[in-house]
Amino acid sequence: MTGSEVPPSFRLVYVPGVMPDKWVRVWNERHPGVPLTLTQVPAADAAGRLRDGEADAGLVRLPVDRAVFSAIPLYTEQTVVVVPKDHLVTAADEVTPEDLADDIVLHPLDDVLDWERGLPGRPALERPATTADAVELVAAGIGVLILPLSLARLHHRKDLTHRPLTGAPESSVALSWPEDATTDEVEDFIGVVRGRTVNSTRGRTPPAAQGKSGRGDRDGTRRKPAGAGKPAANRRGGTSGGATGGGGKRGRPRRRS
Structure with missing residues (x-):
């Protein structure tokens, strides 16, 4: 890295009442090389922080100016x-x-x-x-x-x-960011709040989490396709140990009487 390069980081603001701990924990596990800076701001100040480039994204209360910001609603409070x-x-x-x-x-x-x-x-x-x-x-x-x-x-x-209190207005919380500043880090955090796994095909995936081929299962472990490495004749006979697949296990043909 040259002296002119700035290491990647992700700046997240959040408003009082929001508990971002679980998302921050997942981020730190998946992106140990990209520090997340977390700052609490008054609800009325969140939009200004995002608009002025002081944060990359925010956990804010709706509504937001949709002409300026993108927003993903997360939940509505009682x-x-x-x-x-x-x-x-x-x-x-x-x-x-x-x-x-x-x-x-x-x-x-x-x-x-x-x-x-x-x-x-x-x-x-x-x-x-x-x-x-x-x-x-x-x-x-x-x-x-x-x-x-x-x-x-x-x-x-x-x-x-x-x-x-019934019959009263409710407050909704959303992940929001400037529409013209959808960075790779923002895309990654969208995946975190939406509960995507590291190997989800939607959004970016850290190369280290993908493995050499970039392919894997939801739990990050590569598995062979059913029947891989078996002769064709054996694959037609179903799985071993008495488990049946979606098409059922073929038994021995019955002898005609």
């Missing part, structure tokens, strides 16, 4: 309401917006839910700056907070609990 443990709604297994009609529903400035139809309940006099600030207000008995389940778990407190 929406919950965070309340003090002695709140009346804790007696129910799930909550409806009507159940919050008398509550002050906090609306932090970094909220990731799309409330086109408006929040349930009564609005607070001011919007908290962050979700963390809103959680503190819930603990102080100021109001309740609606957010994705992962964020409720992220900001868990012993004096608070949560219940599923």
Whole structure:
């Protein structure tokens, strides 16, 4: 490698609530020579980081600008309401917006839910700056907070609990990257999040994982085709040991009576 060459790397940003550990672990196993840099950013900043070239891809919350970014939806989160443990709604297994009609529903400035139809309940006099600030207000008995389940778990407190909220907006998480910057590393990470094996025919495969011929089974082990190395007559008779193939095992012809 000359002094002008830069070793390959992969920069991934992710938003609060997303747990990328399993994908990062698979990446490190498959690409030990390509370090992955992982950075958590506020949900509102993720698109800017990608647009400015500060990251190669991101685990972000939808929607994204499809004129600029490609995106692969990964999952949709359940929406919950965070309340003090002695709140009346804790007696129910799930909550409806009507159940919050008398509550002050906090609306932090970094909220990731799309409330086109408006929040349930009564609005607070001011919007908290962050979700963390809103959680503190819930603990102080100021109001309740609606957010994705992962964020409720992220900001868990012993004096608070949560219940599923029906009829509320949901948040979806996606892998996203600039459409005009689909690098080989991005293609490889797409394979990781989609659960492809190292020898999948879709996407790139590290040469070291392919073996000398570049061919292999799903578990990375090359196997001979059924019947390989056997005389043709033996192959027609089925497999040994009593196992039958898809066409069944041919027995000895019956003698006509």
